[in-house]
Amino acid sequence: MRQIKIATQHLDSFIEYGLMRGLSLDKIKSSYTNTDSNVVTKTEFYTTLRAISTGLNDPLMGIRTGEFLSLNALGLIYQISLKAVSVSEALYYLKDYINATLPIVQMDLSERTNSLEVNLSIDNNEIALNSILLETLLTIIGKEIRFMSDQNIQIILLSPGYNNQYPEGWIVGNTFSLKANKVKLKAAMHTHAKWQLEILVPAYLKFVESLKYQECFTNTVKITALNMAKPELPKLEIIADNLNITPRTFQRRLAIENITFRQINDELKKQLSKLLLQHKTFSVNNISDILGYTEPAAYIRAFKKWYGVTPNSFRNSDN
Structure with missing residues (x-):
């Protein structure tokens, strides 16, 4: 046989x-x-x-x-x-x-x-x-x-x-x-830009690969968040459940490493935003939706805090 x-x-x-x-x-x-x-x-x-x-x-x-x-x-x-x-x-x-x-x-x-x-x-x-x-x-x-x-x-x-x-x-x-x-x-x-995952997924995976050389709970949270993105990033409670721990334990383990989930979430959005801006098929509004912002203005404010310029200015520069 x-x-x-x-x-x-x-x-x-x-x-x-x-x-x-x-x-x-x-x-x-x-x-x-x-x-x-x-x-x-x-x-x-x-x-x-x-x-x-x-x-x-x-x-x-x-x-x-x-x-x-x-x-x-x-x-x-x-x-x-x-x-x-x-x-x-x-x-x-x-x-x-x-x-x-x-x-x-x-x-x-x-x-x-x-x-x-x-x-x-x-x-x-x-x-x-x-x-x-x-x-x-x-x-x-x-x-x-x-x-x-x-x-x-x-x-x-x-x-x-x-x-x-x-x-x-x-x-x-x-x-x-x-x-x-x-x-x-x-x-x-074709009518919903955020479903154009042939562009989004490679960006996610490329970023995930760059994280795999670090061994800490913060890195575990980052990889889990990226893998579970739909494409917006999952909430704290969803990631904690996937790791089979309570939200309180989740936050306590991050605190030991001197970081909060909000900081991790912000860092991931910053990195993904930079990657997505490389693709002209995504408008600023598209990226705002993908990253889970309630409105484009909130995303633009966050982006200016990260990089000091607007998303469109960043896209048109040599970054």
């Missing part, structure tokens, strides 16, 4: 989240003896996932991993969405992608006139670990569909393990599944 191979990038996504939560890389990879940089065996995949799950001891690990990961993290819908006209078409591309890179997962699609449903399953006895993996995939699929679509899309995520600790948008179900109404993609992506 041919041995099942799984793309390493799927495992690396869980490893990255585990590291952000403070797990030791040596402990995570204690039985990860991969010799092929592109794939791991099913045994290696589950052994490593089990080590991360045991280390975190977090019932919502799957969902939190999915929320943490940035658009390109699993290479799921974002890349294929560039070729797709509708959500259903994008999901057909996705099914082929999962079959090729994550063959333990069975993905089934069903369509009606105005709705579609995605069902995910795994046929083995690793019930707890499968739940983590499938809830991660559902979280990412739901997140990326929202990015690709207009604001009227309705998405429901279902899990047999649902309880009242699950985030809004989840309900109990007999299977791991997603239900959504059908919408067109291209019109929404």
Whole structure:
């Protein structure tokens, strides 16, 4: 029987989240003896996932991993969405992608006139670990569909393990599944500048890479915030929940490093603003919206505080 191979990038996504939560890389990879940089065996995949799950001891690990990961993290819908006209078409591309890179997962699609449903399953006895993996995939699929679509899309995520600790948008179900109404993609992506993620995401990721050489809680917060950006940066409470700590503990750990969340948020907006101004397709109003300001005037005031000039003056200079 041919041995099942799984793309390493799927495992690396869980490893990255585990590291952000403070797990030791040596402990995570204690039985990860991969010799092929592109794939791991099913045994290696589950052994490593089990080590991360045991280390975190977090019932919502799957969902939190999915929320943490940035658009390109699993290479799921974002890349294929560039070729797709509708959500259903994008999901057909996705099914082929999962079959090729994550063959333990069975993905089934069903369509009606105005709705579609995605069902995910795994046929083995690793019930707890499968739940983590499938809830991660559902979280990412739901997140990326929202990015690709207009604001009227309705998405429901279902899990047999649902309880009242699950985030809004989840309900109990007999299977791991997603239900959504059908919408067109291209019109929404071209009429809303903030959904032009083919420009925004590389800027995010470039900045994230520059942060990975620092080991401190401040850096963990920065990377988590950038990965969870939609594209506006998440609030303190959302990041704290993703790291499975209370807002008070979150703020106390930052205080130990002599920094506040407001300062981190301000610094990220400053850096992202500089990156986004390099792209002429984004107007000052667009960038103000992307960064979560209530009005352009507030963004312009903040920018002048950072750089001493207006955004347009900065854009037209040699900076």
